Amino acid sequence: MELAGKAALITGGGTGVGRATALRLARLGCSVCVNYCRSQEEAEQTAHDAQQLGVQAVAVRADVAADAACRTLVKTAVEKLGRLDVLVNNAGTTRFIPFRDLDRVTDDDWNHILGVNLKGPFQCARAAREPIEAAGGGEIVNVASVAGILATGSSIPYAASKAALINMTVALARVLAPSIRVNAVAPGFITGRWLEQGLAENYEEVKRSFERAAPLGRVCTPDDVAAAIVSLIAGSDLVTGDTLICDGGLRIADYAARAGFGRS
Numbered sequence: 469m470e471l472a473g474k475a476a477l478i479t480g481g482g483t484g485v486g487r488a489t490a491l492r493l494a495r496l497g498c499s500v501c502v503n504y505c506r507s508q509e510e511a512e513q514t515a516h517d518a519q520q521l522g523v524q525a526v527a528v529r530a531d532v533a534a535d536a537a538c539r540t541l542v543k544t545a546v547e548k549l550g551r552l553d554v555l556v557n558n559a560g561t562t563r564f565i566p567f568r569d570l571d572r573v574t575d576d577d578w579n580h581i582l583g584v585n586l587k588g589p590f591q592c593a594r595a596a597r598e599p600i601e602a603a604g605g606g607e608i609v610n611v612a613s614v615a616g617i618l619a620t621g622s623s624i625p626y627a628a629s630k631a632a633l634i635n636m637t638v639a640l641a642r643v644l645a646p647s648i649r650v651n652a653v654a655p656g657f658i659t660g661r662w663l664e665q666g667l668a669e670n671y672e673e674v675k676r677s678f679e680r681a682a683p684l685g686r687v688c689t690p691d692d693v694a695a696a697i698v699s700l701i702a703g704s705d706l707v708t709g710d711t712l713i714c715d716g717g718l719r720i721a722d723y724a725a726r727a728g729f730g731r732s
Contacts, residue, residue, distance in 0.1 A: 472497030480559030482511030488694035501545035532588030557589035585629035641709030656715025683717035
């Protein structure tokens with residue numbers, strides 16, 4: 469897709485991967501609607517920074533776990549930007565619960581995580597379908613995680629939500645073809661506030677362990693993941709229903725070491 473003159477909605481767009489994606493799209497001439505739930509100041513700053521790049525940009529609050537909020541969010545994005553061509557389902561949440569501690573997982577954990585990470589992307593995609601088709605077709609990218617492939621990460625509900633999101637990406641790609649392509653990205657460890665807060669004093673140690681294990685020798689920055697997202701949007705128009713892994717090679721680290729190609 470040629471992005472100049474197009475418009476995108478990025479959920480969870482005020483910080484981290486969402487902010488980096490919004491600014492990458494803006495640099496390519498794409499107007500952006502920056503969704504947020506709690507990070508109002510950061511979202512408004514991201515919208516301001518996008519405007520400085522010469523495109524229209526607006527920050528809009530909505531909790532993607534609520535269907536009515538998703539519909540209002542999409543309607544507002546179209547009203548403010550004049551069209552909608554791209555949806556990036558980036559909003560996400562988790563609870564940091566050791567996998568072995570099954571009894572710590574509550575109904576609220578499941579409802580909260582699935583509400584944002586799985587229902588949210590579905591509800592936003594459903595709401596965005598009509599305006600994207602009206603604009604002549606476009607792209608949806610879901611931000612999943614390698615946790616959904618390897619059953620790792622911050623908690624079992626989180627990993628399960630991302631596995632389901634990858635599955636749903638394929639289902640939506642079938643349903644929305646040929647006018648809308650639907651793909652996912654699956655990042656590994658991402659530097660930034662979310663993991664800094666979740667891992668607390670263990671953050672640097674865990675980060676270094678991932679860096680040592682990765683064949684490419686480093687973990688993701690938000691901009692690395694944003695680059696992967698934009699590559700799916702601006703790249704080949706014949707890619708749909710796919711998941712692009714962005715993890716520095718961590719998924720192949722064990723195999724690489726056994727085969728004699730790993731890092732020493």
